[in-house]
Amino acid sequence: MNKKISFQKVTPILEHHCVNCNLNALCITDRLDPKEIQLLESIVRHPSSLSKGTTLFTKGERFQSVYIVKSGCIKTHIMDGKKMEKVTRFYFPGDLIGLNAVNYDYYYDTATAIETSSLCQLSFEKLDKLSAKIPSLRRKILHLMSRTICDEQKMVQQLTQKNAEERIAAFLLSISNIFKARGFSDTRFRLSMSRIEIASYLGLTVETVSRALSRLHKIEYLIVDKREITILDFPGLHALSSLNSRA
Amino acid sequence: MNKKISFQKVTPILEHHCVNCNLNALCITDRLDPKEIQLLESIVRHPSSLSKGTTLFTKGERFQSVYIVKSGCIKTHIMDGKKMEKVTRFYFPGDLIGLNAVNYDYYYDTATAIETSSLCQLSFEKLDKLSAKIPSLRRKILHLMSRTICDEQKMVQQLTQKNAEERIAAFLLSISNIFKARGFSDTRFRLSMSRIEIASYLGLTVETVSRALSRLHKIEYLIVDKREITILDFPGLHALSSLNSRA
DNA sequence: CGTGTGATTGATTAAAATCAAGTGATGTGG
DNA sequence: CCACATCACTTGATTTTAATCAATCACACG
Numbered sequence: 001m002n003k004k005i006s007f008q009k010v011t012p013i014l015e016h017h018c019v020n021c022n023l024n025a026l027c028i029t030d031r032l033d034p035k036e037i038q039l040l041e042s043i044v045r046h047p048s049s050l051s052k053g054t055t056l057f058t059k060g061e062r063f064q065s066v067y068i069v070k071s072g073c074i075k076t077h078i079m080d081g082k083k084m085e086k087v088t089r090f091y092f093p094g095d096l097i098g099l100n101a102v103n104y105d106y107y108y109d110t111a112t113a114i115e116t117s118s119l120c121q122l123s124f125e126k127l128d129k130l131s132a133k134i135p136s137l138r139r140k141i142l143h144l145m146s147r148t149i150c151d152e153q154k155m156v157q158q159l160t161q162k163n164a165e166e167r168i169a170a171f172l173l174s175i176s177n178i179f180k181a182r183g184f185s186d187t188r189f190r191l192s193m194s195r196i197e198i199a200s201y202l203g204l205t206v207e208t209v210s211r212a213l214s215r216l217h218k219i220e221y222l223i224v225d226k227r228e229i230t231i232l233d234f235p236g237l238h239a240l241s242s243l244n245s246r247a
Numbered sequence: 248m249n250k251k252i253s254f255q256k257v258t259p260i261l262e263h264h265c266v267n268c269n270l271n272a273l274c275i276t277d278r279l280d281p282k283e284i285q286l287l288e289s290i291v292r293h294p295s296s297l298s299k300g301t302t303l304f305t306k307g308e309r310f311q312s313v314y315i316v317k318s319g320c321i322k323t324h325i326m327d328g329k330k331m332e333k334v335t336r337f338y339f340p341g342d343l344i345g346l347n348a349v350n351y352d353y354y355y356d357t358a359t360a361i362e363t364s365s366l367c368q369l370s371f372e373k374l375d376k377l378s379a380k381i382p383s384l385r386r387k388i389l390h391l392m393s394r395t396i397c398d399e400q401k402m403v404q405q406l407t408q409k410n411a412e413e414r415i416a417a418f419l420l421s422i423s424n425i426f427k428a429r430g431f432s433d434t435r436f437r438l439s440m441s442r443i444e445i446a447s448y449l450g451l452t453v454e455t456v457s458r459a460l461s462r463l464h465k466i467e468y469l470i471v472d473k474r475e476i477t478i479l480d481f482p483g484l485h486a487l488s489s490l491n492s493r494a
Numbered sequence: 495c496g497t498g499t500g501a502t503t504g505a506t507t508a509a510a511a512t513c514a515a516g517t518g519a520t521g522t523g524g
Numbered sequence: 525c526c527a528c529a530t531c532a533c534t535t536g537a538t539t540t541t542a543a544t545c546a547a548t549c550a551c552a553c554g
Contacts, residue, residue: 088403088404100393102389102393103393103394103396103397104393104397108397128386132385135379138379142349142375143349144350145393146350149346150355152402152403153335153347153355153356155403156335156399156403156450157333157335159406159407161450163510194532194533196532200407203407206534208511210535211534213534214535226532411541411542441500442502453501454501454502454543455542457502457503458502458542460502461502473501
């Protein structure tokens with residue numbers, strides 16, 4: 001179904017250096033000093049490009065590396081017996097993929113590019129060893145994992161306490177925040193994921209997602225033009241989604 | 248509403264030693280050698296007893312320690328504005344509480360004993376420093392955090408893909424597993440949590456939980472006598488809950 | 495012995511799933 | 525280039541599930 005490639009075969013983007021990377025503030029390198037970043041860089045595999053629909057790793061595959069999104073967008077998902085695939089998360093530039101696999105020795109879900117993306121690869125073994133030497137890196141990894149736990153807990157909360165429309169509102173606000181943090185417009189952006197993927201991620205059906213978007217458009221909280229979203233009423237959306245959005 | 252105590256005031260249970268602890272296989276000490284356990288022990292505060300309804304820490308309180316359940320059962324929960332409290336998780340002997348607070352400097356939820364419990368306290372700062380010296384401990388902490396992420400993701404999956412009855416079935420099977428792993432009967436056990444807490448945890452209402460239990464009783468998958476559960480048909484319950492239960 | 499809490503059961507309602515139909519964009523092959 | 529298929533999305537009608545509203549029971553506790 002999906003294209004499957006080995007990481008080695010993809011074209012490496014040359015002259016990449018962590019120190020110059022514009023994602024530093026969002027990345028694992030945040031709060032590391034230049035010398036530490038250089039150490040980290042020594043274990044980073046230069047970012048490679050992944051075309052839309054290409055699978056990075058598959059559930060059950062041997063876990064070896066974590067990946068950091070350099071550009072584009074990756075989804076992790078689980079093929080679930082009877083039901084359709086379930087999207088577990090979307091990853092944006094700076095996000096670290098694979099932390100949930102540390103516990104097992106194999107990947108816990110499948111990662112697929114939903115648009116052309118590039119990623120940096122880090123051997124987890126090397127990262128772990130390095131973190132023993134760099135306390136701030138060790139801390140950073142712990143923090144990232146802890147944050148991931150909190151993120152998942154927030155998701156659980158959303159699923160249990162928000163209705164369809166509130167979930168969509170919260171989702172759009174979180175995407176808006178993600179774009180903002182990465183230096184793009186937070187009022188006008190293009191969703192890289194399909195309605196199906198949004199529905200799966202939010203535990204809804206496509207129809208419900210579509211209807212919720214239509215209604216938010218109708219009450220003029222936002223403009224929906226296919227995957228192009230323009231937010232008109234931030235306070236309204238915030239009030240609707242009530243709970244706190246992604247930090 | 249709930250009693251609140253400072254950890255210092257509770258009665259310490261004397262002559263406690265990690266090396267002799269019967270929970271070792273389930274605890275953070277798993278796979279540490281005796282010398283390492285001794286090092287760990289030096290930073291462990293002997294277990295203290297917490298009576299039912301007593302709060303261990305409150306959301307927003309300064310994060311300093313993680314806790315390991317020695318006996319009893321602890322719930323973490325979030326008081327949520329308009330709606331009722333939401334139970335985020337139940338913790339059983341061997342479970343580590345507080346990992347989601349590492350990211351912030353304050354606890355992310357509130358921990359309360361739902362039956363008389365005892366806990367070991369570990370300064371996270373000291374644990375972190377110690378983990379720099381003991382690679383297997385560092386690994387263990389990473390694994391625990393990674394597992395927690397997976398657990399939360401499973402929860403998300405359950406909420407999006409299982410109906411009320413399936414969730415209850417899965418919940419009871421997971422409790423059964425927990426008891427089994429701790430050397431108790433997995434076919435007959437007493438739930439320490441109320442129906443309200445189960446409902447909150449599973450994202451359902453009390454009525455729905457009650458009805459689901461009644462129906463499972465009626466079709467003779469199990470016997471429900473107040474909080475006493477006797478499982479009659481494991482295969483049936485497994486089939487019903489379909490997805491994989493807690494490992 | 496009343497009061498409150500936890501739990502169960504029933505009736506009704508509301509929300510989202512399901513079923514169904516249709517549009518528009520994209521792509522394929524004749 | 526057009527006919528046809530397919531996919532992503534939308535909108536409508538109907539059904540299903542669980543929430544809500546309501547009543548009752550059991551039991552623990554002061």
